Amino acid sequence: MTIWKKTMMAAGLLGVAVSLAACGKGSLASGGKSSDTLNVVFLPSDSAKEETAARKALTTEIHKATGKKVNVQTTTDYNVAIQSIASGKAQIALMGPDGYIQAHKQSHNVQPILTYSGKSGTLKDAYYHSYIMVPKAQAAKYKVNGKYSLKNIKGKRMSFVSNTSTSGFSIPAGAIKKAFNLKSTDDLAQSGKFFSKVMYGQSHQGSAVNLLKGDADVAAFDDMDLTQYGKFQNDSTKAGAIFKINQNAPAPFNSVRGKSSVAIAAYAVQNEPLVVNKSKISDKDTNKIIKQLTSKSVTNNHLFFAPENAKVRGLFTKDGNTKFVAISDKWYQPTHKILGE
Incomplete structure (x- = not known):
């Protein structure tokens, strides 16, 4: 399985799709300290x-x-x-x-x-990483003066995980807000504002697939949820980290096996x-x-x-x-x- 910003809660939960898988009979109970x-x-x-x-x-x-x-x-x-x-x-x-x-x-x-x-x-290194990634073939377009930069992501098609995801929205959105001196991250969450299109993968895996399939130009996701589907080819703690999907990766990565993405930014997140x-x-x-x-x-x-x-x-x-x-x-x-x- 978002530190940089105060996230928005989606307005209302009615109509949200939920999948329930029970270990035993019945659906969600109301609980209570005396519940069995x-x-x-x-x-x-x-x-x-x-x-x-x-x-x-x-x-x-x-x-x-x-x-x-x-x-x-x-x-x-x-x-x-x-x-x-x-x-x-x-x-x-x-x-x-x-x-x-x-x-x-x-x-x-x-x-x-x-x-x-x-x-x-111990807790001293109890953290993982959030990334803003681009396809490896396009990575050079996101360099400024030889270094990876967020400068060229404006107007691109962006994939986040969910607007309540720590490493899949709040941290990367907060970093973008800071880099562009935005008043809030509200515009980052909507298509046609900062980005030409904004999509949500609803999981880190989903956001990565959006990028690797070509539906998004830029995507946010973390390492913790992806490392069993692929491997980092170099230092995973900083910009320039290359993540490659395994040749035998299962769904949802079976259609993008062998493809790679490059981090143009990386941020540490508490576990x-x-x-x-x-x-x-x-x-x-x-x-x-x-x-x-x-x-x-x-x-x-x-x-x-x-x-x-x-x-x-x-x-x-x-x-x-x-x-x-x-x-x-x-x-x-x-x-x-x-x-x-």
């Missing part, structure tokens, strides 16, 4: 078919910890996931930093309990949290979940932390001593500050 059922909601980027086994692994561990039935809610829209955890229809959610901030704004009962560490096994709605889950169950997910058995489980070349996709990519680490809202204060929330 817990509902876990996933963002679109974590709702892909390839992550079915990883989602099941997470719900299995939550069941082991609490003894409760656990249902899965996959989504096709970020707003649905945010609304679900904020309202308490879901009691647990795996979210991006900006999605968490938005849910927390709607209800302070939404609190982070875990994130995954960096290579060191995503696992959050709970404290009004709908007891502290006792929350503590049990933290203990279970920080255990060695989970740390060593490839369905949670998969090697880079794993055939079955995990929730996250294993890098060094990657593992879950307990956190609180305090750890996300840098994100709160930058987003102004």
Whole structure:
């Protein structure tokens, strides 16, 4: 599975398409501390078919910890996931930093309990990267004085992930706002304003496909959701990073296998949290979940932390001593500050 800007929430959630996949019978329950059922909601980027086994692994561990039935809610829209955890229809959610901030704004009962560490096994390197990418064949057009620049993206066809995605909208849009001295990012979200056309992939994979298929000239997406579909050919932490899709990449990349994109900008993002709605889950169950997910058995489980070349996709990519680490809202204060929330 957006730090630079205060994101817009889409006006209303009526009519938004949602896909529900239940681990057991029934749809989303209303929850409650005394409920025997817990509902876990996933963002679109974590709702892909390839992550079915990883989602099941997470719900299995939550069941082991609490003894409760656990249902899965996959989504096709970020707003649905945010609304679900904020309202308490879901009691647990795996979210991006900006999605968490938005849910927390709607209800302070939404609190982070875990994130995954960096290579060191600690929080000091617990971040990933957001990119503004262009097709490799067009990359030279985005250089100014020999260096990659955002200067030439105005008027292009732009693909974001979702206007509530941390690394797929808020960070890149905030960077563009700053580079062009814009008053807000509102115009960046609409076709015919700053960009000739604006589209939303509704997942990081979808945004990358928009670019590689030629539907977009420029696209925003992160590395965390793409590294199991391809590989970086050089330093992935800065502008100039080249990302190439694997020759055997599954859908949705099966039509763009072997194609490459180049980052004209790269930004660090705090790792995503696992959050709970404290009004709908007891502290006792929350503590049990933290203990279970920080255990060695989970740390060593490839369905949670998969090697880079794993055939079955995990929730996250294993890098060094990657593992879950307990956190609180305090750890996300840098994100709160930058987003102004």
